[in-house]
Amino acid sequence: MQLGTLMLPPGAAFAPMAGFTDAPCRHLMADHGAAYTVSEMASAKAITFGDKKSIALLKDKAPHGLYAIQLFGDEPETMARAVALVRQAGVGFDMLDINMGCPAPKITSSGAGSALLRDPPLCGAIVRAVKAAAGDTPVTVKMRLGWDGPAYTAMEVAKQCAGNGAALLAVHGRTREQMYIPPIDPAGIRAVKEAVEIPVLANGDIRTPADACALLAETGCDGVMVGRAALGDPWLFAGIRAALAGEAPPPPPTLAQRMGALRRQVYEMCELKGEWAAMPQARSQAMHYMAGLNGAAALRRACSMLEHFEDVDRLIETVYRLQREG
Numbered sequence: 305m306q307l308g309t310l311m312l313p314p315g316a317a318f319a320p321m322a323g324f325t326d327a328p329c330r331h332l333m334a335d336h337g338a339a340y341t342v343s344e345m346a347s348a349k350a351i352t353f354g355d356k357k358s359i360a361l362l363k364d365k366a367p368h369g370l371y372a373i374q375l376f377g378d379e380p381e382t383m384a385r386a387v388a389l390v391r392q393a394g395v396g397f398d399m400l401d402i403n404m405g406c407p408a409p410k411i412t413s414s415g416a417g418s419a420l421l422r423d424p425p426l427c428g429a430i431v432r433a434v435k436a437a438a439g440d441t442p443v444t445v446k447m448r449l450g451w452d453g454p455a456y457t458a459m460e461v462a463k464q465c466a467g468n469g470a471a472l473l474a475v476h477g478r479t480r481e482q483m484y485i486p487p488i489d490p491a492g493i494r495a496v497k498e499a500v501e502i503p504v505l506a507n508g509d510i511r512t513p514a515d516a517c518a519l520l521a522e523t524g525c526d527g528v529m530v531g532r533a534a535l536g537d538p539w540l541f542a543g544i545r546a547a548l549a550g551e552a553p554p555p556p557p558t559l560a561q562r563m564g565a566l567r568r569q570v571y572e573m574c575e576l577k578g579e580w581a582a583m584p585q586a587r588s589q590a591m592h593y594m595a596g597l598n599g600a601a602a603l604r605r606a607c608s609m610l611e612h613f614e615d616v617d618r619l620i621e622t623v624y625r626l627q628r629e630g
């Protein structure tokens with residue numbers, strides 16, 4: 305897929321997830337075949353106030369593969385200024401993504417995230433301002449189907465975004481009101497795809513390579529984006545790539561590969577943020593690696609008690625012991 309001068313490799317993109325998609329997580333997914341990865345969302349307003357933590361969320365010393373940063377905000381001017389400040393701070397990125405999907409009240413109460421879906425012309429104005437600040441860098445938008453149903457605003461939002469220079473849209477097939485609960489609506493995603501000429505990625509509830517192929521067929525989209533199911537399972541990307549290319553599925557990962565990935569991820573998190581900041585996040589990352597293993601309850605408990613990096617080695621020993629015991 306071509307975005308301006310940028311060629312996106314085949315396969316699924318890795319969705320942005322605040323609290324999860326830090327640099328170590330993104331690197332892991334990119335190394336396992338994600339088409340591109342996206343930062344956690346950062347506040348444009350906080351960046352214009354000089355907030356270093358927001359810049360740190362976006363900064364990546366050694367991005368692996370194509371990398372998009374994601375900003376949220378509701379003022380075109382502030383969003384554009386944030387882009388310039390991010391550049392000045394030396395953050396490198398290949399694409400610039402605008403969050404029009406976050407349902408969290410602390411984001412929507414300020415008019416940002418999915419609250420933007422109630423005002424399609426404002427969505428267009430934000431894309432126009434960000435595009436002017438971004439220059440040749442492709443601007444993308446991550447959105448939901450609307451604020452609530454049954455009439456979706458996503459088609460109008462998509463037209464506004466495309467008309468003002470967005471290069472790609474990723475559409476999570478739920479409204480803000482639905483949060484994460486009911487099944488996604490592939491017909492809603494298809495309606496967005498049919499409303500615009502630019503590439504559209506379908507997103508939501510893809511857990512297997514077969515799910516990815518089915519959602520592509522149902523929506524007519526140009527590609528897919530995967531979030532939660534890839535946590536603890538970066539091999540999903542190779543599986544989706546193979547399925548989309550009509551190739552045989554790659555062999556499933558061994559237990560040693562799974563535990564090796566977990567250890568590497570937590571080690572890099574500790575290197576990046578320090579153990580104190582990294583370990584609470586490492587607990588939730590580690591839980592995802594325990595899926596399907598014997599002794600799930602005991603392993604989840606062990607994950608919730610990770611405090612130091614060496615606890616990860618103890619957790620991995622427990623994993624092996626419980627699998628041997630059957």
Ligand SMILES: Cc1cc2nc3c(=O)[nH]c(=O)nc-3n(C[C@H](O)[C@H](O)[C@H](O)COP(=O)(O)O)c2cc1C
Pocket residue numbers: 319320321322323324343344345374403404405406446476507508509510529530531532533
């Ligand atoms: C914990 C969590 C954090 C998320 N943070 C973001 C975010 O920062 N920006 C964004 O656009 N979407 C965010 N999302 C939404 C995901 O990118 C994705 O659209 C959603 O999880 C549906 O895809 P999935 O079923 O493949 O996970 C988040 C989702 C979760 C579960």
